[in-house]
Amino acid sequence: MVKKGQLMMFWGSECPHCHVMMPLVERLEREEGVKFEKLEVWHNESNARKMRAIADIIKSACGGVFGTPTFYDPERAAALCGEQPYELLREWAFKGLKTQSRAQRHK
Amino acid sequence: MGKYYFRCAVCNDIHVGASPPKVCPTCGAVRAYVRCDEREAGVMQGFLEKGEGRTFSRSEVLEALEQFASKQEFVLNPEKDRVSLLVKGVVENEKNHGLKYCPCRMTVGNFEEDLLLVCPCNFRVQKTWREKGECWCGLFVKRTDA
Numbered sequence: 098m099v100k101k102g103q104l105m106m107f108w109g110s111e112c113p114h115c116h117v118m119m120p121l122v123e124r125l126e127r128e129e130g131v132k133f134e135k136l137e138v139w140h141n142e143s144n145a146r147k148m149r150a151i152a153d154i155i156k157s158a159c160g161g162v163f164g165t166p167t168f169y170d171p172e173r174a175a176a177l178c179g180e181q182p183y184e185l186l187r188e189w190a191f192k193g194l195k196t197q198s199r200a201q202r203h204k
Numbered sequence: 205m206g207k208y209y210f211r212c213a214v215c216n217d218i219h220v221g222a223s224p225p226k227v228c229p230t231c232g233a234v235r236a237y238v239r240c241d242e243r244e245a246g247v248m249q250g251f252l253e254k255g256e257g258r259t260f261s262r263s264e265v266l267e268a269l270e271q272f273a274s275k276q277e278f279v280l281n282p283e284k285d286r287v288s289l290l291v292k293g294v295v296e297n298e299k300n301h302g303l304k305y306c307p308c309r310m311t312v313g314n315f316e317e318d319l320l321l322v323c324p325c326n327f328r329v330q331k332t333w334r335e336k337g338e339c340w341c342g343l344f345v346k347r348t349d350a
Contacts, residue, residue, distance in 0.1 A: 111293025111307035113286045113342060138310055139297060145310065152312055160331050164309040164340060179340075 104190060105169040106133045107148045110140055114180045115166045121183045131190050138165065151176075209245035210237040213272070213324045218245045238272040238324055247303060248319070254302025265291050265304070269343070272324060278344045290343050294323045308341035 106122055108115035125131050136144035148155070148167070151174075156163050159178035168177040168189065177189045210224035211217070215231035224237030241260040246252025260268065269291070273280050281287050293307025304323045305311055311318040320326070327339035337346035 107310070109293065109307050109310075111289050111296060113289050114308055116289070139293070139307060140300070148310055149312060152310075162309065162330075162340060163312060164306075 103171070104131065104133045105147075105171070106135045107138050107144070107165055107167045107169065108135060109165040110137055112139075112165045117180050118166045118186070121181075121186055124183065125187055125190060129187065129190070133168070209240050209242060211240040211244060211248065211322075212236045213238050214326045216248050216319055216322070218249050220245070235276060239268040241298075243298065244303060244322070259298050260295070262291050262295050265295055269324065273344060276347075278346050281338070281342055281345050283342075286342055290323075290341055306341050 106118075108119065119135075122133050122135070126133065136147060138145045138148050151169060152163055154174050155167050155169070155176045155178065158176035159167065162178060164178060166179065168186065169175070170190075170192075173192070175189075175192070177186065181189075207220055207222060210219040210221070212219075212228040212231060212233060214233035214236045215228060217228050217230040218240075219225060219237060224239075227234055228236050241258055241264070243252060243254075243257035243259050246257045247254055266287070269280060269287075290307055294304035297303070297305040297307060301311065303318075305318065305321045306323050306325060309321050311321060323341075324344065325339070327333050327344060330340050332338055332340050333346075338344065
């Protein structure tokens with residue numbers, strides 16, 4: 098099942114969009130300290146099952162497409178799909194972090 | 205004269221013959237047939253299981269895609285590395301998962317629904333086709349010299 102608290106990236110080894118996004122994800126991790134759990138889905142059935150478990154959320158957020166790459170924030174049940182500019186990915190990732198910070202402050 | 209398998213990329217109708225019909229008799233799509241291998245035809249029609257039947261090599265898949273894209277309003281993406289990676293992906297997916305599923309999407313585990321992911325798919329209905337002029341994975345792009 099999907100764990101809460103860590104951003105996820107569902108990707109495919111032979112997906113060109115994923116190859117474009119991977120360096121951007123690594124840059125975000127390096128520059129901002131954000132961490133993504135990277136789950137390859139075409140060669141790992143366990144990862145594929147994790148992605149299928151949230152298929153409805155992904156399809157709803159991604160115009161009906163259940164594809165790769167998909168970025169997923171379990172805290173917000175929010176998804177971002179496809180090739181995206183670095184700034185948009187960064188903004189999306191930080192929305193989740195802000196939510197988590199607020200939640201921690203109210204504990 | 206040899207007989208080959210062809211699949212309508214719009215409705216997955218299978219045709220067996222020397223060449224495909226110009227108009228699909230099932231859905232009416234024009235120039236929508238792509239040459240496919242025995243496994244794809246057999247699994248679609250229900251006379252083969254996913255692990256059975258002859259499958260295409262990468263070069264045969266590429267040749268079928270090139271033929272499919274000729275005389276259309278789209279072409280194969282001129283980025284050869286991208287096309288090569290996608291062809292590798294569909295061949296891997298057929299070997300590991302039974303059909304040439306798009307490497308940029310994911311199966312849901314429902315046979316009928318997953319048939320919509322077999323490459324080439326009915327990409328003209330996709331938002332990326334309407335807005336960016338390319339299919340979701342970027343294998344096909346709209347012709348710019350039309």
